[in-house]
Amino acid sequence: xxxxxxxxxxxxxxxxxxxxxxxxxxxxANEINNDLKGQTPLFLVILNGAFMFAADLFKKIxxxxxxxxxxxxxxxxxxxxxxxxxxxxxxxDIKGRTIIIVEDIVDTGITMESMIKQLKxxxxxxxxxxxxxxxxxxxxxxxxxxxxGMKIPNDFIVGYGLDYNGHGRNLKDIxxxxx
Ligand code: IMP
Ligand code: MG
Numbered sequence: 443x444x445x446x447x448x449x450x451x452x453x454x455x456x457x458x459x460x461x462x463x464x465x466x467x468x469x470x471a472n473e474i475n476n477d478l479k480g481q482t483p484l485f486l487v488i489l490n491g492a493f494m495f496a497a498d499l500f501k502k503i504x505x506x507x508x509x510x511x512x513x514x515x516x517x518x519x520x521x522x523x524x525x526x527x528x529x530x531x532x533x534x535d536i537k538g539r540t541i542i543i544v545e546d547i548v549d550t551g552i553t554m555e556s557m558i559k560q561l562k563x564x565x566x567x568x569x570x571x572x573x574x575x576x577x578x579x580x581x582x583x584x585x586x587x588x589x590x591g592m593k594i595p596n597d598f599i600v601g602y603g604l605d606y607n608g609h610g611r612n613l614k615d616i617x618x619x620x621x
Contacts, residue, residue, distance in 0.1 A: 453619075453620040454606075454617035454619055454620060455620055456617055456618075457597075460602070463592075463602060466591035467495070467591060470572055470590075470591050471499055474589060475502075475504055475505060478505055482540075484508045484534060485543075486511075486543050487510070487511045488512060488553075489531075490611065492545050493511075494603035494611070495546050496544050499544065508534070510532070510533070511531060512529055514529060514557060529561075536561065540570070541568070542569075542570045543569065543570070545572070545573045546573070546574055547575040547576070548576050549581070550581065554571060571588050573590055573591065575594050576590045599616050600613065601613030601614070
């Protein structure tokens with residue numbers, strides 16, 4: 443495990459080791475296993491960033507569950523100011539289901555809010571949110587986040603699924619930008 447790495451044009455220093463990530467995931471998995479005992483939730487993983495977290499999380503989930511993967515496509519609407527994040531890839535009928543959204547990081551909270559809004563329109567029974575990382579100082583929304591692996595300061599990070607301009611997702615540990 444290196445202490446300083448370069449991803450494209452930026453330098454990053456080691457911030458969270460996989461060992462610490464793994465401990466946080468175990469905590470989240472235990473909470474979900476306890477809270478949803480006897481239920482059959484549908485996990486919706488938000489691609490691309492959450493793929494690595496999801497893979498490690500589900501190995502620790504002992505519920506009877508379904509797992510599916512979705513994407514949120516950002517595009518600018520007809521009015522240049524309105525940014526819509528359209529939910530893509532949802533093929534299941536989710537009416538009446540308990541949904542657990544799996545995300546790598548909640549930053550401003552805008553992405554997650556857009557996801558919640560679109561799921562609510564489909565008359566789900568309940569929505570819960572699980573995120574590996576949360577930046578409380580950047581969060582500008584009001585909704586509750588049910589499962590948080592780790593709260594982190596408002597710095598740009600890379601690794602463990604998170605990217606810098608598409609690169610660095612494959613890193614096993616999480617690195618913080620050196621300003
Ligand atoms: P939000 O809509 O501001 O909450 O941003 C959420 C999305 O931005 C996440 O799903 C990530 O893909 C991305 N993101 C937020 N913070 C970081 C970071 O520090 N590094 C890499 N990607 C990030
Ligand atoms: Mg993401």
